[in-house]
Amino acid sequence: MNAAKFALIAFFVGLLVLAFAHWLKIDYFFFAGYTILQFTVLATAWNILGGYCGYVNFGSAAFFALGAYSSVFMHKVYPLPVPALMLVGAVVSGIVGFGMGYLTLRLRGAFFAIATLALAVVLQTLVVNWDFVGGSRGAYIIRPETIDIGSLQVNYIEYLFVLMLVLAAIVLTTARTIERSQLGFGFATIRDDEMAAEASGVPTLRLKLIATTLSGAFMGMAGAPFPYYIGYLQPSSAFGLEYAVNSIAMPMIGGTTTWIGPLIGSLLLGTAQQYTTAYISLGTGVNVLIVGVILIVFVIIAPNGLVGLVQEWLRKRRKS
Amino acid sequence: MSALLHVDNISKRFGGFVALDGIELEVQAGERLGLIGPNGSGKSTLVNCICGTLQNETGNVTFDGHKLDGLAAHQRTHRGLARSFQLPRPFHSMSLADNLRIPLLYTVRAREGMLHAHSDLGARCHELLDMVGLAAKAQQMPRDLTQVEMRKLELARAMAAEPKLLIADEAMAGLSHSEIEDILALLVRLNERGITVILIEHIMSAVMSFSQRLAVLVSGRKVADGKPEDVVRDPEVVRAYLGQ
Amino acid sequence: MDISWDLLINAITAGLLLGGFYAAVTAGVSISFGMLDIVNIAHPAFIILGSYIAYFFNINFGIDPIIVSIVALPAFYALGALVYQVYYVSFEKRGQESLRGLAFFFGLLFVTEVGLILVFGVDYRYVEAAYIGPSIHLGLIELPLRMLVPCVVALAMFAALQLFVTRTFLGRAIMAVSQDQLALQLMAADPIRIKRIAFGLSIATASIAGALLIIIQPIEPSVGRDYIGRVFAICVLGGLGSMPGTLIAAFLLGVVESLTSTFYGPSWSPAVAFGFLLLTLAFRPAGLLGR
Numbered sequence: 001m002n003a004a005k006f007a008l009i010a011f012f013v014g015l016l017v018l019a020f021a022h023w024l025k026i027d028y029f030f031f032a033g034y035t036i037l038q039f040t041v042l043a044t045a046w047n048i049l050g051g052y053c054g055y056v057n058f059g060s061a062a063f064f065a066l067g068a069y070s071s072v073f074m075h076k077v078y079p080l081p082v083p084a085l086m087l088v089g090a091v092v093s094g095i096v097g098f099g100m101g102y103l104t105l106r107l108r109g110a111f112f113a114i115a116t117l118a119l120a121v122v123l124q125t126l127v128v129n130w131d132f133v134g135g136s137r138g139a140y141i142i143r144p145e146t147i148d149i150g151s152l153q154v155n156y157i158e159y160l161f162v163l164m165l166v167l168a169a170i171v172l173t174t175a176r177t178i179e180r181s182q183l184g185f186g187f188a189t190i191r192d193d194e195m196a197a198e199a200s201g202v203p204t205l206r207l208k209l210i211a212t213t214l215s216g217a218f219m220g221m222a223g224a225p226f227p228y229y230i231g232y233l234q235p236s237s238a239f240g241l242e243y244a245v246n247s248i249a250m251p252m253i254g255g256t257t258t259w260i261g262p263l264i265g266s267l268l269l270g271t272a273q274q275y276t277t278a279y280i281s282l283g284t285g286v287n288v289l290i291v292g293v294i295l296i297v298f299v300i301i302a303p304n305g306l307v308g309l310v311q312e313w314l315r316k317r318r319k320s
Numbered sequence: 321m322s323a324l325l326h327v328d329n330i331s332k333r334f335g336g337f338v339a340l341d342g343i344e345l346e347v348q349a350g351e352r353l354g355l356i357g358p359n360g361s362g363k364s365t366l367v368n369c370i371c372g373t374l375q376n377e378t379g380n381v382t383f384d385g386h387k388l389d390g391l392a393a394h395q396r397t398h399r400g401l402a403r404s405f406q407l408p409r410p411f412h413s414m415s416l417a418d419n420l421r422i423p424l425l426y427t428v429r430a431r432e433g434m435l436h437a438h439s440d441l442g443a444r445c446h447e448l449l450d451m452v453g454l455a456a457k458a459q460q461m462p463r464d465l466t467q468v469e470m471r472k473l474e475l476a477r478a479m480a481a482e483p484k485l486l487i488a489d490e491a492m493a494g495l496s497h498s499e500i501e502d503i504l505a506l507l508v509r510l511n512e513r514g515i516t517v518i519l520i521e522h523i524m525s526a527v528m529s530f531s532q533r534l535a536v537l538v539s540g541r542k543v544a545d546g547k548p549e550d551v552v553r554d555p556e557v558v559r560a561y562l563g564q
Numbered sequence: 565m566d567i568s569w570d571l572l573i574n575a576i577t578a579g580l581l582l583g584g585f586y587a588a589v590t591a592g593v594s595i596s597f598g599m600l601d602i603v604n605i606a607h608p609a610f611i612i613l614g615s616y617i618a619y620f621f622n623i624n625f626g627i628d629p630i631i632v633s634i635v636a637l638p639a640f641y642a643l644g645a646l647v648y649q650v651y652y653v654s655f656e657k658r659g660q661e662s663l664r665g666l667a668f669f670f671g672l673l674f675v676t677e678v679g680l681i682l683v684f685g686v687d688y689r690y691v692e693a694a695y696i697g698p699s700i701h702l703g704l705i706e707l708p709l710r711m712l713v714p715c716v717v718a719l720a721m722f723a724a725l726q727l728f729v730t731r732t733f734l735g736r737a738i739m740a741v742s743q744d745q746l747a748l749q750l751m752a753a754d755p756i757r758i759k760r761i762a763f764g765l766s767i768a769t770a771s772i773a774g775a776l777l778i779i780i781q782p783i784e785p786s787v788g789r790d791y792i793g794r795v796f797a798i799c800v801l802g803g804l805g806s807m808p809g810t811l812i813a814a815f816l817l818g819v820v821e822s823l824t825s826t827f828y829g830p831s832w833s834p835a836v837a838f839g840f841l842l843l844t845l846a847f848r849p850a851g852l853l854g855r
Contacts (some may be wrong), residue, residue, distance in 0.1 A: 007808050056666045058605075103846040110603040111845050114796045117605065121793055125835035136831075182425055189411050189422055191663075195373060196409035197392035199402070201481060203425030205392070240787075244754040245674050247690035252667055257413070296671035299664050300654045 003177040009167035011088030028180040029162040032278070034229060036270035038222050042243065043250035043262035044171045044186040047216035050248070050263030052184060055109050059116035060247035062123045063216045067223025071231060072133045072203060075141055082225050083161060090217040098209060100193020105208045123241040138234035141227040142257040160225050171218050177317035181211055219247075224288060236309040242288050245300030246270075249295040255307025269294075324344050324349040324516055325485055327433030331371055332362075339365045340376070341540045347485070347518065350438055352511055354548065355520045358560060361537040362548075363520050364406050371403050378476035397427050400484035404477070404491050407468035410462035417458040420445040421433055423481040428443045431482075431534065445480075451506055453474045455497075468494045475503070479511065485516045492523055528552070536560070570704050576819055581711040581820025585776055587811050588718030589791060590798040591725055592769035597796070598804040599742035600759055600766075607670040607795060608788035609676035610767050614640065614774020615689075615783045616680060622691040629691045630717060631773035637768050644767025648760045655677065673788070680785040696779060697776040714776035721772055725765075726807050738762045742815070743780040790834045797841035 021029050042060055049055050074080055074088060096119075104115040128136045146153050178184045186207050189197035200202050227233045246269065254265025256267030273287050302309055327341040327345040340362045347353050354530070357363050368383050369375040373564040381388045388396055402423075411419050419553040424441050449455045462470060473509035475491045487505065492500050504526055511517050521527045527534065527548070535549040544551045550558055589611060595763045596604045617636055618629035668756060690696075695709040729735035741758045777783060798817055802809030823834045 050663065054663050056663055056670075058666075058670060064789060100842075103842065107845060110666070110742055110802075114792075115604070115845055118793050118797075118841045121789070122835045122838045122842070125832060129829075129831055139768050165796050179807055185418075185422065188413055188427065190415050192411040193409045195393075196405065196411065196477075197422070199371060199373065199397060199405070200423040200477060201394050201397040202422065203392070203394050203426075203428065229635065241674065241677075244767065245670075248667055248670060248845040252664075272777075284676055285682050289675060289682065296668060299649065299667045301673065 003173055006176055008175045009029055010173055014165045014169050014219040017165065021158075021161070027118040027157060028278075029154070030155070030157045032271075034157070034161045035166050035274060037096075037161070037168045037265065038174075038226075038248060039246055039270045040166070040168045040263060041171050041222040042219055042247040042261065043254070043266040044168075044175050045215045046176055046189075046220070046247040047251040047256055047259075047262045048178065048218075049208075049215040051251050051261065052179065052187040052191065053208060053211045055208065056107070056113040056118045056248070057212075057215065058244055058248070060219055061119035061239045061241070061243040062116070062120040063097060063219035063228070064223035064243050065123065065127070065235070066096060068092045068134050068226040068235040069127055069240045070220070070231060071201070071227050072141065076132065077228070079200045082160070082228060084169065086163070086221045089220035089222075091220075093220025093223070094213045094217030098213040100216075101173070101209045101212035105212065112189035120239060124235055127235050129182060134233065136235060137231055137271045139227065140232050143228050143231050157229075160229050163225060164222075167218075167221055172259055172263060174214070174218075175262075179259055183210070184209065197313065242291075245288060245291055245295070249291050251305070252295060253298045253305050255305030256306055257304060261305050261307045268306075323347055323382075324351075324384060325370070327366070327370060327379070328382065330366065330376045330381065331376060331378040331498065331524055332369055332376050333364055340369065340513045340519045342379070343474075343542055344536075344541075345535060345542065345545070349484075349516055350514060351516055352508075352519045352530055352532045353516075354527040354534045355518055355537065356522070356524075356527055357537035360539075363539075364489060366537065367403055367489055367518075367520070369379040370396075371401055371487070380464050394426070397423075397481055399432055400482075401487070402478040402483035402485070403483040403487040405490055406473070406489040408462075408467070408474045410465075410473055410477075411471060412462050414477075416449060416454060416465075416499040417442070417459060418475035419462070419473060420448050420477055420480045420501070423477055424458040427481040440463050447475045448480050451479070453502065462502065468499070471495075475506075479510065483515060485518065486510065487518045490522065490527060492521055524552075528540060570610075571826060572823075573704055574706055575822045577705050577707065578711065579819030579822030580815055580827075581707070581715040582780075582822055583815035584715035584722075585711070585718045585780060586700075586794060586798060586818050586839070587655040587722050587771075587814035588714075588769065588776060588794050589773045590802075590810050590814055591722055591807075592766040592773065593795045593799050594802075594804075594807065594810050595725075595762055595766040595769075595782070597799055598806070598810075599738060600762055601742070602648075602763065603666055604669050604763075604766070605792055605796075606673040606676065608675045608765070608791035609773045610640070610770035610785060610790040611644075611777060611791065612680065612785060613676060614686060614771040616769075616774075618775040618778055619691055619783075623689075628693055629775040629779060630772070631712045633785050636771045637714040640771040641764040641768040644764035647767065648763035651763075652759070653755060666793055673792075677785045677788060681854065684785070686784050686786075688784050689778070691778050697829060702703045704833070710779055714779050717772070718776055721769065722807075722811065727770070729807070734761065738765075747768070788835075793834070793838040797837045797844065801840060801844045 021033065026196060042064065046057060046060055046288065049057055064316050070089050070092045071085045074085060081087070100115065100119055104112045129132060135141055147156050149160050178187070186202050189200065189202050189308070190204050194204055226238065230237070250265035250269050251262040253269065256260030269291060273291070276287050298305060322347040325347040327343055330340055330343045332340040335513070343366060355363055365374065369376040371390060372388065381397070385398060386399070401520060410421065421441055421529050424444060424471070448464060449458050452475055454469060454476065457465070462473065465473065470489050471493065475488060478486055489502060492503055495503065500523065507517050507519065507530065518528055519527060521548055531548050533546065534548040535542060536551060543556050543560065544554045593604065596607065608677045614633060614636065617631045621627045621632040622629050625797040651665060655668065695713045698709050700709065700712065729739055737758045741755050756758050794817060798810055798813045801811035801816070817840060821833045821836045824836050843848065
């Protein structure tokens with residue numbers, strides 16, 4: 001199945017989800033769904049660099065927040081419709097991803113990982129000290145109730161939900177296409193043995209830069225609508241720890257070697273977190289603690305995640 | 321005739337330890353060079369510096385008339401240098417056939433700028449695996465291989481890059497006598513087709529029968545370089561191997 | 565003019581005192597990352613854990629925090645040994661330490677931080693001791709005891725570690741295992757056991773570093789994250805595994821941070837360390853005195 005067909009199927013699934021949501025007529029579904037889909041994008045984007053190439057990015061929050069703050073900046077300078085803001089977020093985060101990659105990707109993976117942590121803190125400090133985008137006091141963006149699309153008047157939150165749905169479909173299609181292409185093949189050699197990859201003629205730095213830029217850009221796109229979604233943006237929420245943890249935990253729990261892993265991980269964990277926040281009122285603290293514990297457990301006993309467990313099970317069945 | 325490979329005053333240190341000290345070496349096109357030396361003498365470090373895996377501190381490497389300074393390892397491979405690793409480094413998440421596809425896609429195809437059909441690639445992988453006797457295991461994973469088979473895969477992967485100069489770094493360790501004969505025959509066949517070969521080995525019988533010229537590295541310095549029969553009788557070489 | 569000089573000298577002094585403390589904080593990572601090649605980004609979490617333990621026993625029983633940390637040393641050592649054992653069995657043995665190992669430590673960092681939030685809340689906590697408050701005055705220079713005492717203890721611990729690593733058999737075995745595991749095996753020492761001891765030692769230093777931290781400043785669970793950057797910046801800048809280098813880098817960072825904080829405001833100081841780290845990684849990854 002080639003990329004175009006897959007994209008079409010993703011589009012249809014998206015339409016089905018949307019129709020279902022519409023039929024439900026529960027606003028909360030759009031709010032929760034938006035957050036879950038946002039994590040799908042973040043997890044899949046993370047996985048392009050982390051799962052496919054083996055380079056861990058601890059600073060997903062940085063790229064996400066860059067997208068969010070680009071929107072805040074544009075809102076004050078020259079308001080644009082949200083889809084355009086997503087492109088702005090993509091460019092900003094993509095450039096930062098490229099720049100950081102260029103500085104650190106020639107070193108070992110561990111140094112890159114530490115540098116991404118560093119990046120998140122540096123950016124957060126810069127934003128906190130930049131009053132134009134609100135600094136530590138935060139920035140308000142008034143979310144309109146509805147938006148006019150052609151002759152339709154659409155609920156604004158539904159509009160944001162659809163945008164995130166489309167973005168998720170794009171990111172998943174991209175990840176899948178990469179995975180099955182020569183590029184993805186090259187990524188896998190970087191993950192398996194970078195030295196041998198270079199010796200075999202794989203231009204590892206170039207490929208890593210592609211992965212970092214793409215990954216960063218998609219994360220920026222996910223962050224761009226966030227100020228409109230949340231209405232009041234503070235550095236502590238944009239740079240929140242739950243973005244870093246979830247972007248790592250969801251792919252690792254779902255399975256890092258395919259595009260399905262982050263999807264499953266984000267749907268499962270995202271839904272679970274939404275459920276526990278809403279109905280069990282555990283609070284985000286315990287919520288996120290549990291995600292951390294599950295991550296540790298999975299990393300130890302199921303290194304290839306849920307997808308890996310299923311593949312293992314299928315292989316054993318085939319042998320017997 | 322200018323040499324295919326010219327190693328000019330290469331030095332490499334690791335902290336306080338001098339791994340290579342002013343190495344000078346020339347390899348003519350089509351030659352079969354043997355490189356020997358005790359463990360830790362710097363053979364693999366020299367290979368790493370030539371191929372770009374490590375950066376040499378002084379001197380430079382010229383290949384096929386061009387200086388290789390500043391070129392990344394993959395660029396040197398594109399230009400026709402290929403090497404097998406002393407400790408095998410397979411791509412463990414892929415089958416053997418796919419392991420060979422990588423250099424075919426990223427080196428051969430990149431070099432020629434042509435689009436091979438996928439079936440061409442598959443056939444070529446099979447052909448290469450067959451040359452080293454691994455055709456039956458084409459779809460297996462590296463973790464299912466023995467050490468010896470992994471070395472053969474290493475060699476096949478280097479061959480897949482269609483090099484002008486192939487450096488075989490201890491590809492024969494652990495092989496049986498007949499397997500050594502097979503690999504030697506393979507390397508000679510490659511050489512007859514025009515591929516220059518540097519053979520790094522400890523198995524003296526193989527080195528002697530294969531090499532047209534023999535170079536000896538001891539403690540990071542080249543102590544001998546000439547006809548094999550002469551080199552093995554060189555007192556300094558004898559001293560290095562038998563100790564004092 | 566007078567006021568500027570006064571401010572400058574005191575900023576530098578405070579920076580040096582801080583640097584001494586930073587050296588103690590980094591000593592543990594110098595061992596785990598510099599010598600064992602284990603990227604334990606959870607180290608600051610262990611430090612904060614040490615801070616809270618010191619806090620708990622200080623507030624409830626009035627025991628001096630440094631004493632608490634020394635008593636807690638064996639527990640921290642055991643914790644470190646346990647963590648290494650899990651790490652080794654799950655990742656190092658299988659050769660998957662890069663991605664999974666990092667995720668593992670990240671999970672630990674995270675779980676520890678959130679766990680502490682749930683138990684102690686996000687309010688700032690501080691300890692009480694006789695030396696928190698008074699300062700020694702030497703002319704223009706003010707030496708707050710709450711910084712001087714930790715600096716002295718830190719340097720003492722650092723010196724003790726340096727002696728251990730260079731003078732004892734175990735210490736030299738740890739240095740050796742970082743350079744040549746095979747040779748160590750040939751000497752009939754079990755490299756895994758050596759590494760486990762080293763890692764346990766590395767976490768034990770966190771106990772003391774934690775007590776020192778809470779003497780210097782009030783803490784809350786997320787303070788640990790500021791230290792990730794500092795610790796790795798110092799480690800890399802100082803050259804991995806070089807103890808003297810670590811010391812110099814620690815002082816350097818302390819002074820630059822202090823100057824930034826004094827003249828540009830404290831909200832910029834987290835960025836200093838990380839900025840250092842990014843610059844070092846980009847331009848001189850071997851560090852100042854690197855191997």
